[in-house]
Amino acid sequence: MTIDVKKRVVFLLLGAATFSLLTANAAAAQMILSPKLDLDSAVSRALENDPQVRASQIQAEIAAERIKEARTGRQPVVEIHQSFTRSNNPVFVFSSLLEQGRFAASNFSLNSLNDPHGLNNFRTSISVSVPILDQRQTRSRITRTEIERTRSELQIEAVSQKLRFDVIRNYFGAVLADEMLKATDAAVRSAKENSRKTKDFVNVGLVAESDSLVANVELANVEQQRLEAQSAVLKTRAALNIAVGERPAMTYELVGNLQERYFPVEEGSELVRIALIRRPDYKQAVLATKDTHEDTLSIRDQKMPRLDAFGKFGYSSPYIANGSSDYTVGLSLSYTLFDPGRKSRIEQSVLSEGVAFAEMDKLRNQITIDVITADQNHKTARAKIQVSIKSVIQAEEALRILQDRYKSAISTFDAVLRAEAALLHAKQDVLKARYEYYVSYAAVLLATGRLTDVREFEQ
Numbered sequence: 474m475t476i477d478v479k480k481r482v483v484f485l486l487l488g489a490a491t492f493s494l495l496t497a498n499a500a501a502a503q504m505i506l507s508p509k510l511d512l513d514s515a516v517s518r519a520l521e522n523d524p525q526v527r528a529s530q531i532q533a534e535i536a537a538e539r540i541k542e543a544r545t546g547r548q549p550v551v552e553i554h555q556s557f558t559r560s561n562n563p564v565f566v567f568s569s570l571l572e573q574g575r576f577a578a579s580n581f582s583l584n585s586l587n588d589p590h591g592l593n594n595f596r597t598s599i600s601v602s603v604p605i606l607d608q609r610q611t612r613s614r615i616t617r618t619e620i621e622r623t624r625s626e627l628q629i630e631a632v633s634q635k636l637r638f639d640v641i642r643n644y645f646g647a648v649l650a651d652e653m654l655k656a657t658d659a660a661v662r663s664a665k666e667n668s669r670k671t672k673d674f675v676n677v678g679l680v681a682e683s684d685s686l687v688a689n690v691e692l693a694n695v696e697q698q699r700l701e702a703q704s705a706v707l708k709t710r711a712a713l714n715i716a717v718g719e720r721p722a723m724t725y726e727l728v729g730n731l732q733e734r735y736f737p738v739e740e741g742s743e744l745v746r747i748a749l750i751r752r753p754d755y756k757q758a759v760l761a762t763k764d765t766h767e768d769t770l771s772i773r774d775q776k777m778p779r780l781d782a783f784g785k786f787g788y789s790s791p792y793i794a795n796g797s798s799d800y801t802v803g804l805s806l807s808y809t810l811f812d813p814g815r816k817s818r819i820e821q822s823v824l825s826e827g828v829a830f831a832e833m834d835k836l837r838n839q840i841t842i843d844v845i846t847a848d849q850n851h852k853t854a855r856a857k858i859q860v861s862i863k864s865v866i867q868a869e870e871a872l873r874i875l876q877d878r879y880k881s882a883i884s885t886f887d888a889v890l891r892a893e894a895a896l897l898h899a900k901q902d903v904l905k906a907r908y909e910y911y912v913s914y915a916a917v918l919l920a921t922g923r924l925t926d927v928r929e930f931e932q
Contacts (some may be wrong), residue, residue: 510725512644515717516927519640520633522718529629536622543618546611549603554596561591569594572789574797595796598787605804606780613771620764624757631753634924636716641915641927643716647709648729649908653901654702660897661699664692691890695897729931731907733858736914736929738851744844744921751922752840758833765829769822775815778808840920847920851913857906865903868896 520526560566566589570576573594579585604611711721739747749755782804790796872892911930918924 507724507726509728510717511728512641512927512931515644515713516637516640518717518719519636523632523636523716525632526629526636529625529632533622533625533629536618536625539618540615540622543611543614546607546614547604549601552600554598554600556596558594558596559591561589563587563589565594566590566592569789572596572787572797572799573791575791593791595790595793596787597789598785600783600785602781602783604779604781606778608777608779609774610771613767613774616767617764617771620760620767624760627753627757627760630925631757634753634919634922637924637927638915638919640713640716641930642912643709643713644727644729645731645908645911645930647706647713648727648731649904650702650706650709651727652731652904654699654706656897656900656904657695657699657702660695660893661692663893664695691894694894731904731911733907734911736851736910738848738914738917741845741848744848744917745841747923748840748844748921749837752920753922755833755836755840755922758829758836762826762829762833765822765826769819769826772815772818772822775812776809778806780807781805843920844917847913847916851910851917854906854910854913858903858910861899861903861906864899865896868892868899872896 558565558569563586567576567580567586569592570580710724714721714723714725738744783802785801786798787800788796788798872889872895875889875892878888915924915930
């Protein structure tokens with residue numbers, strides 16, 4: 474029986490060594506074939522491929538074109554008009570002959586005046602109008618379109634920062650899934666070794682059959698955990714690939730890791746102050762109040778007089794050529810004496826200003842809550858790391874003691890397995906706590922409007 478046990482042990486060791494070699498070769502081949510992806514590259518690719526970022530950029534371009542359009546309000550407008558008319562209407566014939574420079578004494582006869590023959594008139598005209606005083610409407614349109622462009626640019630920044638946060642969460646989520654899979658793989662190897670040892674010990678009569686059954690149950694549990702870890706790897710990798718504009722099944726070698734790091738964060742009141750200065754959405758809210766105020770000024774300015782200069786050059790002929798030309802120039806002054814709806818429009822615009830200020834105050838309160846929440850989550854994640862590390866140290870010591878006690882037949886094998894499971898759980902908690910610490914720091918930067926660079930997470 475002893476010889477059989479030795480043969481079996483040798484056979485299992487050879488099988489385990491072969492499996493480890495194949496696994497290592499497969500992993501090495503994958504690393505060689507899979508392209509590397511760091512966090513900064515992932516964010517850059519996500520910003521290039523994200524449809525919401527593209528839409529925001531297009532909106533900014535539209536706003537820039539609207540500024541150009543608004544500035545043309547001070548420039549002259551030139552129009553050309555060409556018409557052809559044939560009529561025997563006495564007034565038309567009389568005026569057209571004058572326009573064409575062909576009016577003669579014979580046209581004063583009563584028959585010619587009362588019953589003229591039909592007349593052709595080709596009329597070409599070019600008109601120019603220039604606003605001199607336009608009730609400051611052009612200035613107002615330029616100001617409001619510039620505000621719109623700035624808000625569009627801030628929207629790009631807001632979307633970009635949110636996208637960076639999502640990529641950080643997905644990237645380190647994939648790193649966490651990889652590390653969790655490695656931990657469960659190690660647990661599976663350990664459980665298989667325990668199952669093998671207990672089986673051999675049962676065969677030689679050193680332990681009871683129940684220990685072997687317990688080891689098999691533990692092996693089934695950790696294998697189930699490995700299946701869940703493998704599923705988590707696939708899901709987090711797919712989410713990251715989609716975020717960077719790649720197909721879900723693409724495999725990358727992630728350069729980042731969840732090593733021990735310290736991210737300094739300011740005090741809560743300072744974070745709120747920074748957020749109210751840096752947050753793109755709060756800047757947009759401030760600009761919204763300026764936009765509504767500018768609208769109020771524009772409506773008030775409509776009570777001012779309007780002055781336009783105009784000029785017109787015309788050419789009339791019965792056969793396109795051999796006609797007569799004329800011109801007209803002048804100034805046009807207009808002033809609205811009574812506009813019953815203006816007071817109501819001004820009041821509506823003033824009320825809109827009040828709404829914009831109320832929305833800004835509401836956003837300020839929400840930003841304060843966001844900052845406090847992000848700050849507390851960051852502090853909690855940091856504390857979790859410290860607690861988790863202590864748990865790992867305690868779990869390792871507990872496992873060592875129980876293993877020694879089990880060798881001395883003082884403790885049970887079930888207690889040893891529970892200690893191994895506790896150690897695995899503690900190591901996983903450390904990884905989760907580090908992941909939460911990374912993400913919570915990114916959330917603090919996002920809440921304060923400072924998530925503009927991700928290289929800090931790679932140092």
